[in-house]
Amino acid sequence: MDAQRTAYIKPDQPAGGSGSGYLIGPRLVLTALHVVHDGGVRASGATVWVGHPRADSGLRKRSATVIWPAPDLGPDSTGVPDVALLLLDQDADEGHRTAVPWGRPQGDAPLVYAGIGVPAFSTLSGGGVQYESLRGELAPLTTAGRRWVLDCRVWPAATQQRERPWAGASGTAIFTNGHLVGVAVEYGTGMGERRLTAEPIHLLLTDPGFTTLLTEHGFPSTRNTADDVTADEATATRSRHAWSVLAEQRKLATSGVRTAIGDESSGGPVVISFADRREQLAEALREAGTRASALLVSGESGIGKSALTLSAVAELEAVDPAGFQGVVVNFRSLPQSSLELRAALGMSLEDVLAETSAPSRVLVIDAADAALERSAGLLSDLVLAAAAAGVGLVAVTSDVALGYVREQVELGFAKPVSSFEMSPLGDEDISVVSGHFQLLRAVLRDLPANSLLRRPVVLDLLVRTGTEPDSALGEWECLDLVWSRVVRGDGRPGVGSAEAREQTLLAVAAATMKLPEGHRPLAGVDAAAVDALRRDHLLAPASRYRNQPDFAHDEVRRYATAILLVRSQSPTELLQTAGRPGGHCRPPHLPARGYWKHQTLAPSGCSSNCAHTCRYSRQRTDPGGLTFR
The missing domain is CATH 3.40.50.300 (P-loop containing nucleotide triphosphate hydrolases)
Known part of the structure; x- marks a missing residue:
């Protein structure tokens, strides 16, 4: 269960009311049919908020239409399950495209279930939508027709009025052992509001119309079969899954961590x-x-x-x-x-x-x-x-x-x-590197104690340029050399387009700085360049939790950010827009931190931490007064 896939649904008239749901594809939402088909009338559409207010991505508002079942079929029709599929007008998955696993509860013992819905009883006195974590036990041997019976751990107080305290929870996706097993659709007043029922998901997977839409609009690798889930194996299975996720992490x-300086092509590697x-x-x-x-x-x-x-x-x-x-x-x-x-x-x-x-x-x-x-x-x-x-x-x-x-x-x-x-490389370590890489002897001779070349990641990048500096390098010259030979790949066959590599890294830097669209490079991320940059350990390995590439190391990010700022017509203006809409130049988004030559030119709201990092160009000063160091 992923809270960021929770859906709050407000159907258009004439249905009215509200309900819950769950995102099972980039644009596909699973809910209860009676949420969007009430009193024999199908809603013309719905407004859907996907996400959770306490999740980092917040709520994404979308418009939706009902695409299953057919418009003439309602929850009161014979043999029609009280389940519906809604199609959103645009993606709402925020790049998280893991397929939803389906399950079928089996065995004698009850299983623990969980879900997130928006029932009426959770609304505070001041109004507003409130989310409730539904939880309790699902007993496979307790029957309610074809539906599962859900015994609730938390339930609303009994009421003598005609109010429906569970109203709004209909459509909540019910999970056991990480598998979606049902859709909450009804409650029974005979148990004092303590019991719900849910439509079994495994029965829906036998409907060709449902599975066709699932294949067309579901997340990649979504299966049309359900796994058997029992209480006996639930805990062990959940544990095995968790450890497999941690193994992947x-x-x-x-x-994503380089453990050596240089590689085979540069005469390495050398391990300190x-x-x-x-x-x-x-x-x-x-x-x-x-x-x-x-x-x-x-x-x-x-x-x-x-x-x-x-x-x-x-x-x-x-x-x-x-x-x-x-x-x-x-x-x-x-x-x-x-x-x-x-x-x-x-x-x-x-x-x-x-x-x-x-x-x-x-x-x-x-x-x-x-x-x-x-x-x-x-x-x-x-x-x-x-x-x-x-x-x-x-x-x-x-x-x-x-x-x-x-x-x-x-x-x-x-x-x-x-x-x-952790201390920088000492003279003895530098001697090992200098002795192995003859090309760097001149540049590594008599290094100052605070030289960037005492950092293994900088040495690794410099070694991989394959060049032989004939004298000590300034820090800007070092950056420029790495940018040309390693990032762009100038003079290196088989590494792809130099322009695409450069523009991709600059686009990733702009995204990391959270620059507004008008201040970002015109060229965006190139997929082929991303693959090549990952092979060269400049971008981090792909992660299912990221919808955009990330830098393999902060040092590479600093290089890209420094280039982005130097090429800008006004670095001060660019820094002022970074990290908005917060309106401040926040240090976390500026790994290419810089010393301001004139403090009066520093962006408003830029803390002293901003004046800390980019040492990369003592010699390079832009017209706006920013000196990289």
Whole structure:
């Protein structure tokens, strides 16, 4: 069940009233027929709000028409199920296209069910639409004709009036064990408002008209068959599904992290061992897992903290699989909200983590600082889930967001929070790289302590240019070289169109900055270029929870944002529009943070954090007064 697919339906006259529903395709909504066909009259259409007010994407308002069953068939017609399909005027799926699994309850024991609807009894005294989580037990052996019987855990107070307190809940999708098994259609007053009935979904799958529309308008890979679901296997099945989702999350987290400098084509790869730091971090990880405490791993962007943390976790598991267990996620790869995460897992994260049994066990959140841009609530819920499950927490964050992440972690963990700070590459590490890549000897000679070239991600990008700088590079020259050779692929055969690659990365940067349409590059995202940029580790692996590409690393994002700003006629104006409609230049959306040469030119509302990052062009100053550093 995904709360962001919940639908609130207001049919046009003459039907009137309201009902609930569920999005089962980008434009397809499942609901009860009597919501849109009342008193023998079919509504001419309906207004539908898809989503949930507490979900990050909010509510999407759409117009809809009834496309099934035929107009002359109503809920009182013989043999006609009280179910309808509505077709929206435009997509409402927000890029989340996972197919809905169908189920058929079986066995003797009751199953736990859940659904989200908008019943009349949940309306507050001040009015307004309120959403209710319907939950209780479905007993497969309790009969009400062909329908399932739902015993409710929460029900309205009995009333002597003719009011229908459950009105509005009709059409609610009923789920058991992550499968949609029915559509709520009726309640029985004989049980004091404590019981509902639902039309079985597996019977609808035998109707050719229903399945044809499902194939035509449903989510990709939607099946026309239902899985058997029993109480005996429900818990185990739900758990297996949740762990498979977390395994996929770990794969996304690890595949998006570069663990070496260079590749075969550039004479690499070279792996920095970080031997001393690795041993220290491994001990800190083991202690956090044993004490069920929190550990913050921080450092500058691109310094190798994610690669070291994830590899250290894997090594601890390999050495002592029974003694250490890690659950690894990357915050950027997670669903947008806690509601979506629970829907994806099919159970709460706390319950999943509680199944871990090793003496030392941790939840690792890589890129925890991304919560600044996306959802502080989701990060807080992850922290609370780990604490409640008695599992240690490891949060990997950039140094600039360390204070914010620490605040979120301290809300969930009463014990003191430990820290591990990742340092830049030392002279000995630089000597290893210089000795392996002869082309970089000149540029790596006598590096300042604060040089960007002491960050593995920058070295990796520079090595992959395949060029030999004959002297020390300024930071802007380094960016320009990487942009030309690695991003655009100039002079590299078989990497696709240089223009398409460049414009795609700039379009992703503009989307990340949340620039208004009029301030974005004219060319958009090119699908072939996205695939090529992913192969080159410039864009992150595809995720089912994202409807647009994302950067593989913040350093690449900074490069693209710097290019976008420098090419703008007025960087100050561009920064002022970023992140709107909030009206402020918010630091999370400006990874290419810059020093303002003249503070009077800084955008209104731009905090001091904006003047922190883009060191990339000490030499490059735009006409508006912005100097990149």
